[in-house]
Amino acid sequence: MKIFTIPEEENMNPGHVACPGCASALSMRLALKALGRETILTVPACCWSVIDGPFPYSSVKVPLSHIAFGTAAAFASGIRAALEIKRKKANVVVWCGDGEAFDIGFQTLSGAAERNEDIIFVCYDNEGYMNTGVQRSSATPIKAWTTTTPKKYPKQELKKDLMEIFAAHKIPYAATATVAFPEDMIKKFSKAKEIRGLKLIHILSPCPSGWKFPENLTIKISRLAVETGIFPLYEIEYGEKYTINHTPKWLPVEDYLKKQGRFAHLTKKDYQEKKEYVEKKWLELKEKSNRLKN
């Protein structure tokens, strides 16, 4: 009795050098199952620059370009233009971390979104600069520990709402996904493949070493993020049509937070604040999803 049905086609080789229990490696494996071999990957500086393998090895069975930080969307726009000149078809995919999508490559991404370039922009969000030693990024959630936001002074700012920013860009498709829901993730990649224009897929990618949890709990943490309502699964089409894919079980937020060392210093008040914030965000999302129905 299968619980999840995913394509059997394997477009990634074992032997990549991700940390044990890495969710971004699993995300890539699942994404490539949906995208197929007709895919060109662009990887700016991020964990995947390392994960893919040392020179002269590559773990993916599709072309992959390692490029400079901050240029991913521009580079992918160039690849799309070249393909159009050559009259060839392929999925042009940017595969980057939250550093590129939220911070350093934000400008090129915004530009590509404004031009509505025909690319799939995937951000695997591990909520910090994990590759360089767990520094804070604008994707790091409030109150989290990183090496630049120590326990005494944890991060004071809220996580940047990437989905809303690109809803405002009116891109044809934006979706959230995470590894504990592989069928949902594959469905979203398959859908993105069929749409012309800029598609944004925001993947929550739990990081055992940066978030400080045992590596066997990756999927559990990912599932808890969804079931507590902290990371809802939804899609936005043309910045207007919101679809919620999964209604959380509303487990207490503590279930998610207490499993991670980066939240070990949180107090009851912090849990309460987090809970209130999550509920507020959910109500907003719910309201938006009802907007087009009526």
Add this chain to the structure above:
Amino acid sequence: MKFRASELPLTPLSLKDTISIRTGDWKYVEPFYEEKLSPCISACPVGTDVTSCIALLAKEEFQEAAKLWKESNPFPGVCGRVCPRFCERECLRQHLGGSITIHLLERFIGDLNVDIQNKSQKTGKKMAVIGSGPAGLSCAYHLSRKGYKVTLFEKEKLLGGLLRAIPSYRLPPQIVDKEIEGILKQGIDIEINKESGKDFSLEELKQQFDAICIATGLKERKLNIRGTELFNVWSGREFLKLNNDIQNKKITVIGGGDTAIDAARVALRKGSEVFVFYRRRREDMPANPYEVEEAIEEGVNIKYLSEPLRIEKCSSFLRLFLKKKADENSEFFIDTDGVVMAVGEEREMLNNEIKDTFLCGDILTQKGTVSHAIGSGKETASLIHKYFFGEETSITLPAVVESEDLNLDYFKEEYPPEEKKRDMSQRIKDFDEIYQGLTREEVIIKEATRCFGCGKCSGCDNCYVFCPDAAIFKQDGKYIIDYDHCKGCGICMEECPRGVISMRRTEK
């Protein structure tokens, strides 16, 4: 402007795949597939493969399920009704909606009346089994399925031993008849009305048979008080065999075991007023708790912490004197028409010096349940086979699944169906069965599919789906781990819903 290839700047190109990078060398623990024993199987005195049978039921393969069940237990109809349900106490479903009602599934299997063939090779050995209670029958059944020629000796006219003493509102006699018939079909000879020590001696038997198995059970314990020899004072078993009418009488039962509760409920059904005196507290009663509850519901009066002192004969009735436990000055009495003494059982001293003689059932284990007797019969049959042929070396049993081995995120909270029960006012008037069992639909849709199937791989693909290293692949319906690339993260172990994957230290 056009460039030739040689004029373009040099770009490093990775053309090799990463298969040659042995990331598996990083790990110090590694996963491996290890099917485990589910807690229900490990708790079952007979050791029936419960989870496999339930999986077959869920697939609607009823015949196969019944055959597999009868491989180890020829009495599903009986055990489904009278077993104290050791399995259900351990069932891990109890954390998510309530234990699987295994006894109802077993009862359903029993009521299918599936016969199984005896395809064993004849060993040429002749066996005598003395006593045709559940233990003797089970031993004879398993021996004959191993190829022995078995003769069963019974002192009564009817086979079944203590199974015949269970009241029919719990266990209708036709169920016992059917299942004994199925056992005899394995090719067992019977000798009824033959009692050991009276009609034959063990020495005589030894000359005709290669070995003897004694399964004569326990004899009833007698209370050492005055008046037990009086008329209308019975032992528990005597009372249950009684056929006379005892309407509008007052019956007093001494004891707190299954037999005491049975006697009380039988007397009630025959139209008497019933009092039960037990020397300890309610929670100490060895009887099934749910049966005690039903008896009270039906109107049986149970008094605790009361010890019997003596019975005296008055003109037309008996006077039973009792006292409160640990209080010498609290003597009181009750006038009654009859006293039933169901105060447990004890072992008879046995002259067990004859070679090639084995014991099984209560006489060996003193556990006192039908299920333990059946299990003991099965075990002794294996022992005898090992004795003669040296086969069936005991295999080390796999580990038992614990609740933390499971991943309950993959199961929904679901509740068991409610079994139909005859109404109180109806059931105390006759001896028809109280419980009605499950319907076919309830078995398949509600109950069998609710089983987790602890410790058995169901091919759910989770380990394959969630491996970040693509180090688990499928081959011929099996999962194979690529240890050269597995980094030992343990996601597969964590996400396996049924606890089939374990971790071990890597050998370096």
